[in-house]
Amino acid sequence: MAETRGHRRQLRHWGWGYADETLTAAEREQLQRLVATVGGAGDAAVVPPQLHEYRMPPPRLQAPDRLDAIVSTAAYDRVTHAYGKSFADLVRLQLRDVPHPPDLVAFPRSEDDITAVLxxxxxxxAAVIPFGxxxxxxxGVEPDVGGDYSAVISVDMQYLNRVLEVDRTSRAALIEGGALGPELEAALKPHGLxxxxxxxxFQFSTLGGWIATRAGGHFATHYTHIDDLVESVRMLxxxxxxxxxRLPGSGAGPAPDRLMIGSEGTLGFITRSWVRVQDRPTFRASASIAFPAMAQASGAVRAISQAGLFPSNCRLLDPVEAVMNGVGDGRTALVxxxxxxxxxxxxxxxSRALELAADHGGSWEPAAAHSGEQHRAGAAGAWRSQFLRAPYYRNYLTPAGVIADTFESAITWDxxxxxxxxxxxxxxxxxxxATGADGxxxxxFTHIYPDGPAPYFTFYARGTKNGDMVSMLARWRDIKLAAxxxxxxxxxxVTHHHAVxxxxxPAGYDRQVPHLFRTAFAGARQVLDPAGLMNPGVLIDTPLRGATCGGVLRGTLLHDAAPPAPGER
Ligand SMILES: Cc1cc2nc3c(=O)[nH]c(=O)nc-3n(C[C@H](O)[C@H](O)[C@H](O)COP(=O)(O)OP(=O)(O)OC[C@H]3O[C@@H](n4cnc5c(N)ncnc54)[C@H](O)[C@@H]3O)c2cc1C
Structure with missing residues (x-):
């Protein structure tokens, strides 16, 4: 088997995390409880798919000499660039069926390399997909682009991962688009930034990916969206x-950044960006507040968001969410x-936020309000570690027959x-x-604004008990389209920060944005990418090349799912 051309620690090719990471014993126990609650297959053992088991068409392209050193057709590279990390992606990886792998995976070392690929x-x-x-x-990275392209090249930005310059005076840094969260933070840390x-x-996503998708960080207010942290963008x-x-602000007409931020790989490659960095926080204060009902909790959060206090975290967990995260008693909402x-x-x-919470019926144990370094203790600390570990559970929930997914939105308070x-x-x-059973x-709330919250929904539903992943995928598809x-x-x-x-x-973005805007965006795209090479089917159709939105929700569900057997639902 050909070797990967990447330089990073090996990822689990069938799920979240590094190949050599596992759950702790306590996490496994919690997982079993969750599977039992939802009515999955209990202790279904995960049989990790082996790379040689994947059914993939052979590459339709051969790289020219100029690209030979930076292009890979290794099974590991083709499989890990065939899907993202959604529930449907994890199911399809379990199915060991990859009908649309990239033909080539390129690992450019420079902008010149990217130009050579283009x-x-x-x-x-061939179509070209930027991959962070x-x-x-x-x-967003799935090479399912329709039949009008000779092949697909996925372009992995992992070698463009340096912090190139730090401007301490303006508190800004020039960072390459392929830098992972931990890589860029490690380089900024010696500067106290x-x-x-x-x-x-954070652990597995990149600056270029964040900018391309308008990512949202986990802080609830103020500087948490990548949009606000971008000072300038360089796009190839x-x-x-x-x-x-590079400007701190400007009123000079429509902003070029606004076209590039959120372009989801359809206009070009974000190769580097000046970003606004901050001094590392040293003062902290936190509290966990219980409310007898959701309406009171959301009233308190609205008051806090409109008081100009700008908390870094203001997570409202509804009663079900609190229990699922191992906090709360199932009756109360938590903030x-x-x-x-x-x-x-x-x-x-x-103190002022607690006053507002009390006005709305909130209560807290004195020990659950902290300032200084203790802030990670208590429910806030428990919630935080659960938050970071949660994605690892998905590797095991899927084979155990549990449909688990999330979606996020935003809506005004009224x-x-x-x-x-x-x-x-x-x-x-x-x-x-879809499943014949309650889920x-x-x-x-992940983010709050003075004019409304960003509610983030999680659902668990029964997949199938007999390991029939095709039916499980069909059930998920129905639920996802309904959401x-x-x-x-x-x-x-249709999305607050997960992108389009x-x-x-389907059923979302295409209906949400004005038709004239989509036409104008298509015009801009036609100027920057006249041959329609870049990430076809994402955000808008590419009529020139016949590419429309493909993927799991349109057209390419691997097989038509058989109806569930009687009594099997
Ligand atoms: C477990 C889990 C948790 C998540 N949590 C969050 C969260 O808290 N907040 C949030 O906002 N999102 C979250 N996401 C979604 C995802 O992590 C974000 O969309 C992230 O910004 C994608 O970054 P990436 O580097 O992985 O990009 P990729 O997945 O590689 O690409 C995403 C899109 O950006 C394009 N792209 C990538 N790099 C570039 C580049 N350099 N130039 C041009 N286009 C590019 C791709 O073509 C694609 O369309 C989560 C996902 C998972 C699986």
Whole structure:
């Protein structure tokens, strides 16, 4: 077997994490409890797929000499670049079926290498997909581009991973697009600086991926979206370089950054970006507050968000979410509240937020409100470690016959209550219809704004007990489409930070944004990528080449699922 051309520690090719990582004994126990609660297959052993078991068509392209040293056709590279990390991706990896792998995976060392890949692709009619960490959960990196391309080249940015310059005076840093979260933080640390952008996928996702998808970090307010941290962007398009000017702000017409941020690999490669960095926080204060009902908890969060306090964390966990995260008693809603600063103590901020919480019926144990370094103790600490470990559970839930997925939206406060109730109701009903059994639906807020929250829904539903992953995928698809439709119908956004990709177009993005805007975006794309090479089917159709949104929600479910056997639901 050919060797990978990558330089990083080997990833688990069939799931989340590094190949040599496992769950702790305590985590395994918790996992078994979760599987039993949802009615999965109990102790189903995971039989990890071996690379040689994957059914893949052979590469349709051979790299020219110029690219030979940076291009791979190794099975490990083709499989790890065939999917992102959504539930559907994990199922399809378990199925050992990869009908649309990239024909080639390129590992450029420089912008010149990327240009050479683009020239080669243009010459032979191949599609090109920028690949950061591959943590997309919406089909953003999937090489399912339709039949009008001769082949697909996935371009992995992992060698462009350096922090090139630090401007201490302006507190900004120039960082390459392929840098993973831990890589860039490690390089900033000696300067006493941090980007402080911590999505749950931080360990395995990249700066270029964050910018391309408008990622949201785990802080609830203020500087947490990558949009606000970007000072300028350099993008290499098929037509050449487009680079915005470094400025703290500007009123000079429509901003070039606004076109590049969120472009999801459809316009070009984000090769580097000046980003706003911050001093590392040293002051902290936190509290965990219980509320008798969701309405009171959301009222308190609204008051806090409108008081100008800007907590770093203000996670509202509804009663189901709290229990699923190992905190709460199943009746109360919880708010995990935290403040951080590199400049000043935060006791006054915490006190005022607690006053607002008390006004809405919130209560807390005195021991659960901390300032200083103790802030990681208590429910906040438990929640944080659960948050970072949660993705590892998905590797085992899928083979155990549990459908587990999440989706996020945002809605203004005036519509939140109705939205929360209706989304849960429609999702519960979709789960019953798809699986014949009740599922579990929970919600938390990931981000809050003065004008509304970003609710993040998690659902667990029964897959199949006999390991029939094809039926499980069909059930998931029905539920996912219902979720896309519910949040869009009810006036929310189909995604708050997971991006659009291919999976959020049906029933969602295509209905959400104005038709004229999509036409204007298509025009911009036509200028930057006239041959329609870049990530076809993501965000918009590529009519020139016949590419429409492919992926698991449109057209390429591997086989038509057989209806579940009687009594098997
Ligand atoms: C367990 C889990 C937790 C997650 N938590 C969060 C979260 O907290 N917040 C959040 O926002 N998202 C989250 N995500 C989603 C995902 O991590 C983000 O969308 C992330 O920004 C993707 O970064 P990446 O480097 O992995 O990009 P990839 O998955 O490789 O690519 C994503 C998209 O960006 C494009 N792209 C990637 N790199 C470049 C580049 N250099 N230039 C141009 N285009 C590029 C790709 O073509 C693709 O369309 C999570 C995903 C998982 C699996």
């Amino acid at each position: 020239d080669f692709a243009a010459g032979c009619g 960490g591959g943590t997309s959960v919406c089909g 941090t980007l402080r952008h911590f999505p749950q996928s 398009t098929p037509q050449g370089v487009m680079e915005s000017r 995990v509240l935290a403040f951080e600063s590199a400049d000043h103590p935060l006791d006054a901020w915490l 519509r939140f209550e109705g939205f929360y109730a209706a989304v849960r109701e429609r999702l519960a009903s979709a789960i019953r219809t 579990i639906v929970s919600c938390r 896309n439709a519910a949040v869009t119908d009810l006036g929310g956004t 990709g291919r999976d959020h177009r």
